[in-house]
Amino acid sequence: MSRRRLPTIVGLLAISAGGLLLALPELGGGLLPRVVATLLTVGVGVAAVVLAVGQLFDSDEQETRLPTPERRPRYRVPGTAFAELLDRSSIVGRRAVDDTDEWDGARERTPRERIHASLHELAVDVLGRTDGDRPGAAADRLAGGNWTDDEVAAAFFADGLRPPLPRRASLPFVRPELPIVTRARHAVVELAEQRGADAPAPDSRLVPAETTDTEDATGEYWPTDGLPRTRSTGRTKRVSVAVLLASAGGVVMGAPGAVLTATFGVALAGAARIWEPTGDIELTRTLEPQTPTPGTTVEVTVTVRNVGKTTIPDLRLLDGVPAGLTVCSGSPRTTTALRPGTERSFTYTLTAVPGNHTFEPPVAVLSDFAGARETVRTVAVTDGHESLTCGFERRGGDGSAPHQRATPLPGQQEAGVTGSGVEFDSIRAYRPGDPASRIDWHHRAKIGELATVEFREPRQPRVAVVVDARRAAYVAAASGDIPAPRHGAAAAYTIADQLLDDGVPVGVGTVGGGDRWVLPTTGERHRVAIQTCLAGEAAVPWTPPAPSTESTDAADDLTARLGPDVQVIVVSPLCDDDGVTLIRRLAEAGQSVSVVSPDCTAPSTVAGACAHLDRENRLSTLREHDIPVRNWNPETPFREVQARATDS
Amino acid sequence: MPQIADRERPSPAGLPRFSAGVSIASVLAVLGLVASVPVALAFAGGGGLAVVAGLLRRSELALTAGVSGLFIAVIQAGTGAGSPEWLLGATAPVVLAWVTARHALRLETQIGVEAPTLRVELVHTISVGTLLTAGGGVGYLIYRSVTGTPSPLALGLLLLAVVAFTVALR
Known part of the structure; x- marks a missing residue:
């Protein structure tokens, strides 16, 4: 002050x-003499103009970033990187290739070189798997152009990176698609046909919203750091400029009317100084129904009440829709003016998807009468519902404990652990403390050394279901769809639920994401612990984790955490090579690994088909290494897929 | 999701209608007030177009430039033949056009197009109208209390007061 x-x-x-x-x-x-009065007027006038210019160039206070409650964070669409490479291919890249005949590693590769390298690798893989060509033979067929009947596709690998340009490409303001890009598109289509997949049209493209990596993908979904915050909207500053200039101009020109107009500005600026943009509000929220089934709608009714003693002239409210839910009708935002003791309600509907969704704290923007200053703060929900539970139910909806089995079976697979069982496994050197009943006396008589007999343990195998929640795994068929790790969490629960019903000890964990772990065991409380872990957002959040996870480190951590007898089921979209590295490293470490992979690629476009082919090759690579992979379209609930597999 | 992409695209019809309407009406009022002075009408026409462009393109810069054009037009028309009362009355719609247009832009940015906004728009417009009436009224009363020709020293001191209050209220 x-x-x-x-x-x-x-x-x-x-x-x-x-x-x-x-x-x-x-x-x-x-x-005072007249000349002194004139000097005073001119001096103050100049000061007014200087102040006004200074205010004019003074930057506004930074805007508070408000959340976007209507939709989920944006996720990467498989094929986006390839689509961007196609878009970035230009004549500049052609000139760079012209300058150096071969890429020597000293400069950054141009987009067309990167497209060529990735498609060449993909094509060699595809020809190897479909026609049985060895890599060298496949490369020769590609270079010879006799791998396909499509001349445009064949030319991509046969004619190099500098196809003749159309004359239109040299015209200003005209940007026709370059021949190298057209050929690349045709090559992808032909490779998809050879692989037996649905081939897209060569000119099909990802929609623009899916090719841009928005800040939502990296930013926080519900930014509330630094709140409450009061800031100027910039109105007072601009009013001050107008007041100063009008006053100075009016005095210099001798126009009293111009000076009078300054009173408007003084009134607005004064009002902004007098009225604080504050208010005491309370909020209640009701959900109908609170536990919906996936795909149904939930009606949300929010009531906001002014519990303070002053009128709130301008209240803007954003309800804290959880990150996993999308608004299908109405708006989770509202505006109102509230006298003390009054309230206002508004309604919107959400589409339910599996998970335990906790609502974020609603954000309120309170503005003063003149709209010159605003306070952004969170509002506490004093009554009603703060979370929504959907899916993640017991198989058949039965919440009771599984029936006691008359003859417990050890399970379908061997535990892989030796010890004091009945079925002979091996003989090892005696260690002090081994029971005398397991000493092989025949061995002692024959060799003269003590040896201990190992039997196969009749223990049931333990299973760990691991959800791939690395940053790279956060892909979706469309940028606003459910991301692969959340599909993975639902599938992981279905698998764990089934195994627990079968009496198999199951644990669950994640790679990346929340890096949570529930140790393998059995029991109803354990089932609830697994449900809580996978349905909530702590283990598999809806927003991609910021730091990237090294797949080799993650695999080593998992191996160290799991015993050698634990069978691992990895749920991964396999949309990057690191996912394959993680799984193969687990297998190489001696774990029994199998994979469930939600397919989040959309092969209806060239870029999507390229990502789809890449993923198919990853699946084939794992199968070649004797790792069972179950490919799964997430549009079908995993429980149905599992039921069909059991029936067949 | 196409429907979301559509929602995010700025649409001329997406602005809060009442505030945008008041802003446009204020621009038309200014045009009507200065219509008798050709030079002022030219300034006002350019300013009005810039205000409309600012609303359509969500550009605060165009909005402020447009309102500046309107203000220059009013000063131009007012210093020629208009009385101080006329100048005061003609400036009020200029300020109202700017304030309501900015309010419309901020509402659209923060709330979007689907939420109801009429209540806060009405409260804001009435509040600003009251403030302008009160401020202008006080200024006019001071002006009317002056008898005779004001001395240069009195004008200098009033200018100093305006500058000092502006600095204090920033």
């Missing part, structure tokens, strides 16, 4: 003296 005290006192003194002189002009004659 002390910063404002001096100008306020000066202003009061000046307006008092000025008013007195206006009322009694004869007083001014003897006080």
Whole structure:
């Protein structure tokens, strides 16, 4: 306040003296000579103009970033990187290739070189798997152009990176698709046909929203750091500029009307100073129904009440829709003006998807009467529902404990652990403390050394279901769809639920994401712990984790955490090579690994088909290494897929 | 999701209608007030177009430039033949056009197009109208209390008061 005290006192003194002189002009004659009065006026006028210019170039306070509650965070669509490479291919890249005949590694590769390298690798893989060509033979067929009947596709590998340009490409403001890009598109289509997949049209493209990596993909979904925050909207600053310039201009021109217009600005700026943009509000929220089935709609009714003693002239409210849910009708935002004790309700509907969804704290923007300052803060929900539960139910909807089995079976697979069983496994050197009953006396008599007999343990195998929640695994068929790790969490629960019903000890964990772990065991409480872990957002969040996870480190951590007898089921979209590395490293470490892979590629476009082919090759690579892979379209609930597999 | 992409695309019809309507009406009022002075009408026409462009393109820069053009037009028309009362009355719609247009832009940015906004728009417009009336009224009363020709020293002191209050209220 002390910063404002001096100008306020000066202003009061000046307006008092000025008013007195206006009322009694004869007083001014003897006080100061006319020239001094003129100098004072000019000096203050110049100061006003300088102040106004300074205000004009003064930057506004940074805007508070408000959340976007209507939709999920944006996720990467498989094929986006390839689509961007196609878009970025230009004549500049052609010139760079012209300058150097071969890429020597000293410069960054141009987009067309990167397209060629990735498609060449993909084509060699595809020809190897479909026609049985060895890599060298496949490369020769590609270079010879006799791998396909499509001449445009064949030319991509046969004619190099510098096909002749159409004349239109040299015209200004005209950007036709370059021949290298057209050929690349045809090559992808032909490779998809050879692989037996649905081939897209060569000119099909990802929709623009899916090719841009928005800040939502990296930013926080519900940014509330730094709240509450009061900021100026910039209105006072601009009003000050107008006031200063109008006053100075009016005095210099001798136009009292122009000076009078400054009173508007002073009134607006003064009002902004007097009224604080604050208010006490409470909020209640009801959900109908609170536990919906996946795909159904949930009606959300929010009531906001002014519990303070002052009127709130301008309230803007954003309800905290959980990150996993999308609004299908209505709006989770509202505006209102509330007198003390009054309230207002609004309604919107959400589409339910599996998970335990906790609502974020609603955000309110309170503005003053003049709209000059606003306070952004979170609002507490004092009553009603704060979370929504959908899916992740017991098989058949039966919440009771599984029936006791009359003859417990050890399971379908061997535990792979030796110890004090009945079925002979091996003989090892005696260790002090081994029971005398397991010493092989025949061995002692024959060799002269003590040896201990190992039997196969009749223990049931333990299973760990691991969800791939690395940053790279956050892909979706469309940028606003459910991301692969959340499909993976639902599938992981279905698998764990089935195994627990079969009496198999199951644990669950994640790679990346929340890096949570539930140790393998059995029991109803354990089932609830697994459900809580996978349905909530702590283990598999809806927003991609910020730091990238090294797949080799993750595999080593998992191996160290799991015992050698634990069978691992990895749920991964396999949309990057690191996912394959993770799984193969687990297998190489001696774990029994199998894979469930939700297919989040959309091969209806060239870029999507390229990603689809890449993923198919990854699946084939794993199968070649004797790792069972179950490919799964997430549009079908995994429980149905599992039921069909069991029936067959 | 196409429907979301459509929602995010700025649409001329997406602005809160009442505030945008008040802003346009204020621009038309200014055009009507300065219509008798050709030079001022030219400034006002350019300013009005810039305000409309600012609303359509969501550009605060165009909006501020347009309102500046309107203000220059009013000063131009007012200093020629208009009385101080006329100048005061003609400036009020200029300020109202700017304030309501900015309010419309901010509402659209923060709330979008689907939520109801009429209540806060009405409260804001009435509040600003009251403030402008009160501020202008006080200024006019001070002006009317002056008898005779004001001395240069009195004008200088009033200018100093305006500058000091502006600095204090920033």
